[in-house]
Each structure stands twice: as structure tokens, then as C-alpha cells.
Amino acid sequence: MNILETKNLHKIYDEKTVPVHAINGINLTIKKGEFTAIVGPSGSGKTTLLNMIGGLDKPTEGEIIIEGIKIHELSPHKLTDFRLRNIGFVFQAYNLIPVLTAEENVEFIMNLQGQHKAIREKRTIELLEAVGLGDRLHSRPGKLSGGQQQRVAVARAIASKPKFVLADEPTANLDSKSTENLLDMMEKLNREEEITFIFSTHDARVMKKARRVITVDDGIIVSDETK
Amino acid sequence: MNTYIKLAWRNLWRNKRRTIITSSSIVFSVFFACMMRSMQEGSYDSMIGNLVKFYSGYLQVQDTAYWEEKTLENSLEYDSALIAQIAGIEDVLLITPRLESFALSAYKENSKPVFVIGIEPEKEDRIIKLSQKIVKGNFISALDDGVLVAEGLARFLKIDTGDTLVMISQGYHGVSSAGKFAVRAVFKHPAPDFNNNMVFLSLAAAQNFYSAQGRYTSEVIMVEDHFDVKPAKKVIAGLLPPNKTVMTWNEMHPELMSMVEGDRAGGFIMLWVLYGVIGFGIFGTVLMMVNERRREFGVINAIGMQKVSINLMLFFEIILLAFLGALGGLVLTTPAIWYFYLHPIPLTGDIAEAMAQYGMEPYMFFSIRPVIFIIQAATIFGISTGIALIMMISVARLKIIKALRS
Secondary structure (H helix, E strand, O other): OEEEEEEEEEEEEOOOOOOEEEEEEEEEEEEOOOEEEEEOOOOOOHHHHHHHHOOOOOOOEEEEEEOOEEHHHOOHHHHHHHHHHHEEEEOOOOOOOOOOOHHHHHHHHHHHHOOOHHHHHHHHHHHHHHOOOOOOOOOOHHHOOHHHHHHHHHHHHHHOOOOEEEEEOOOOOOOHHHHHHHHHHHHHHHHHHOOEEEEEEOOHHHHHHOOEEEEEEOOEEEEEEEO | OHHHHHHHHHHHOOOHHHHHHHHHHHHHHHHHHHHHHHHHHHHHHHHHHHHHHHHHOOEEEEEOOOOOOOOHHHOEEOOHHHHHHHHOOOOEEEEEEEEEEEEEEEEOOEEEEEEEEEEOHHHHHHHHOHHHHEEEEOOOOOOOOOEEEEHHHHHHHOOOOOOEEEEEEEOHHHOEEEEEEEEEEEEOOOOHHHHOOEEEEEHHHHHHHOOOOOEEOEEEEEEOOHHHHHHHHHHHHHHOOOOEEEEEHHHHOHHHHHHHHHHHHHHHHHHHHHHHHHHHHHHHHHHHHHHOOHHHHHHHHHOOOOHHHHHHHHHHHHHHHHHHHHHHHHHHHHHHHHHHHHOOEEOOHHHHHHHHHOOOOOEEOOOOOHHHHHHHHHHHHHHHHHHHHHHHHHHHOOOHHHHHHO
16 A cells, blocks of 8 residues: 655756756655665755655655645645654654653654643653663653664654654664664564654665665666565 | 743753843843832922922812912902812812912011911811921911921021011002911921922911902812823813813923923933843844754754744743743842832932922932833833744744755
């Protein structure tokens, strides 16, 4: 079952001055439960592709359809709400809210969704235990290591029960041990809870773990391999 | 809502030093603004109070010609029906007649022109609390033919209670007036000008002295406070015959009003300079707060927080910052102003002399009118809200991708 589909996706930056064709007609489908890496050299367009899939950026041309909804046609307000309920994000620099504890960071997204406090608290503890941080509930990001912060970011990303999680270079700032732990954890979540993960990465270790590797160069898909 | 307030509060303390410095600047600005305004309004209240409560009253009914030419020829006949009507008006607390004129006073070798006021002692005492100002001797009654002499005048004439004051003047219809009056008491008038040349006596004694039986120069009317003056004037004006007019305290003292307005305007300029400094201080802090968190705003917008909610959080941060400063300022100011309200600062030297020449008491008075505090707090709130709105527009225009890259 396709949860994500792009049709003839184009993105041109600085159209009025010197146009840069970041994406040149990408057609892509992602099925539920995939563990997909989008790879490519710097400037190949993978982050732009991820931003558009995530509803953070609008395509110049083409369509992005998530479970039947053309998200590029949504108003900014509706698109924000759509992201809240359907897409999880993991950023390269973790980007947790520094004034909230690990527990509050995870709970925050469910709070935005309007879930009841009791449900939020229960799920937050479950998620943080699942990512191995059951003992760091009350630690603020500043007191956590990079690997631990990224685990909290993953827990936050899946807290809203999204249709898929977009992870932009999630291991770029991590050492090899933290990277391995994080990947194992995400793979486990993918396998056991059927959470769909889409990464953009340079990291060979991520490519190795991914079951599908899409290579992007000059704004087009040059290869799409499923292991 | 609680989440936003909690987030705002914690965000405020992310940079403790900056928050403390900014809120301290607000604290001291509110403190100085309140002190300055309280001092100004306290001085005006004192000046107006001296005139209203120690002389003119809030309103006066006079002959239409009396204000321009203050002679006994422009005095009025006693009209008990009119007085009863005015006394029955809701806002009117008291109405009492006066006969005012001038005389040359003398005691032994000393003489001095004096301002003579014939009063109904019992009623007048409720207005000007004259009995409380007596420093020596006893207050007079309505049938008393003695006089009350102001302390400065008594000192000049070297007269004391029990002595006899001689006064000569021109009475009603040009009659020569001369009289000997026993000094019943010496009183201290707070306005140095009045304290040096004022004599009170009963209305009957004054009418006898000036051969103006049954006449008076004005009816002094007291209302609760100056807010009641305008409505009371309107009602009273409707009751008066064509030869009588009603004047308010500010119409009777236009020079005082001009001085107050001029001084107040000068104070406001200073105040706005102070607010400008506070405003730019808050703006600088908030600008840094927003600019260094553009990426964070981009992230929370990306994960699903609406810009409206981000703005709400930001608004709470700015308002909390202003609230902390304004509250601190008011906490610091209130006891200080209360203390100085109860214990006005005495002035000495040239300033005291200059104030005395203007008929003012040589003290720095403070006002505790709540409006002074409310306006300072409201102004800080207004400035903060304005700054918050500018920042909220900036956040509303935030581009997620640009913010995430910042």
C-alpha cells in the first residue's frame, strides 16, 4: 500500500534571477513499513526532496500525494496541521526544545495534537523506554549526549503516530557507537511497529541498514535498489 | 494555554543574565517614572488643595461682576431659598457664605494690609479645617466678634492672643470702616502668602465692620472631589438668576492651571524619554530572543506547532518580561511613595524661598493616586505589546526552510 507518491516533481530555486533546478521531475512511491535511504552527493537534491515530501517546501511543479491528499495544495495552516498528524521529523542537529525535559519534548507533540494528559504520559514513558532512555525522563537536552538527544528526537517523531518519519542526516553528528545504537533502535521500531522511515544520508552505515536505497543526483533518481 | 505559559516562562530564563538586566531596567524605569509622576501630581494636589481647601472651595457663586472687580459693591444679598436649592444638589457637600475684602491692620507701631474673610465658623471649619490649624488660642463661634490672625501676620505685627487688632477699611457704598477686634487665636496657613496677611472673623462681625449687613461676596461650595465639579456646576448654573454666576476652582485660578499643565507637559516629555529608553531596551532583548531562535521556531513549526501558537508563546514571553519588570518596579515604588506621602520631603534654601514666593509650601509632596501606578504599568504593557506585535509579524513571515538553515 502506497503511503507516499510524488509525480513529476520539480523544484527550481531563484526562478527570477539565476534558476537552479534542484529537483528535475522525480516520480517516487513509498509503501507502508519501508526503511528507505535517499542518498546522493551534496547538492544532489535529496534534502530538497525530503523537505517537499515533508510538506516543509512547495514544489515548483508536480504533485505530492500522501494517502490520497495532495499536500502541495494545502494552505500553510492546514499543512502544519497535516505535518503534526501525519509526518514525524528527525533532524541532523536533533533540534529538541532546550527548555523542555526529554519527557516534555516527547509529550509536546501529543499535546499539540490535543491528546489527553493520561494518554500522553503513558505513551511518552513507553516511547522513551523503547529508545532506551527510561531513566532520563527528566533530563533536559543539554544534559544528554548527542546520541541520547537523537533518540529523544526519534521518540518525539513517532509519538504522534505518523504515517512515516523523515530523518534528514540523522547520524551526521553521532559517533559510530551512537549511530549503530540509533539505527538498531529505528530498525527495531520499523520491524516491530511497522513505522515507515525515510532517511536522507551520506552515511554508509545507514545505507547498509536500509532495505531500499534511492540514489539522487542532479535532481533526478539515478537508481532505486531494494534489498 | 498552560503549556505556552510554561514554555514562555522557561524560555525567559534561558538567558538569565539578559532577562535580569532587561527586567531590572524596567524596574528602575517604572520606579523613576512613578516617583516623578507622584512627585509632580503630589505638588499639584498640594497647590490645588491649598487653594481649594484653604481658600476658594471647589465652586463659588458670585455676582457676575465680582470676579472682574472684587469690591463690596459687587456683593450679593443673602438668598436663603437659592442656598437651600444648591445645598440640595446631590454632589454638593456644603455651601457657606463669605464676605471678603481688604483692610489695613495695625497693632502698636506696626501696620500691614490684610486680607479679611468673614465666615460662618462652624461650616467653614468643615471646609478648611481652620480649627486644626490653630497654633495658639481658641476657634471663634458665629456670634464671636474676635478675629483669627495668621501666624506670619501675627509675627509681623508682634500681636498675640488676647491683644487687640485695629483694622480700617472702606465698607459697602464707600462707608469708612474702623474696628477693634480681640485676637482669639493665631493659625498657621500652609500657603506662606496667605499665612502672612490673612484675618478671619465671623460673617456677622465682617458684615458689621464693612456695613454690609445681609450681604456676602461669594457662596463657597464643596463637592466630594474635583471629578464632581463639572456636573455640579451645570446643575447650579441652571438655578442661578442672571446677576449671579458659578465659577469652578480652575476658572478662579487659571494661572495655576496653566502652570500645572505646563509643568505636567514638561514631565511627560521626560517620561517619554524614559519610556523610549525602556522601549528600545526591551526591543533589543526581544529582537535577540527572536533572532537567535529562528531555527527553533522553524523546527517547532515543522513538527506541527502553528505560527499562531508560536506567536502566542512569544507574546507571553514578552509580556512576562514586562510584567516582571513592572511588578518589581511597583513593589519597589509603592512603599517608597507611601513613605514620602506620609512624610513629605522638606525643602530648604533658595528653592524653599522660591516656592514660598509662589505661595506654595516648601515641601516635596507625593501623590498616591492609583492612576499614577496604573498608567506606568499600562504604558510598559502597551510598549511591550507593541514590540510583541512587531515580533509576531516577523514570526508570521517566517519561512520554515530558511529558518531551519539559519
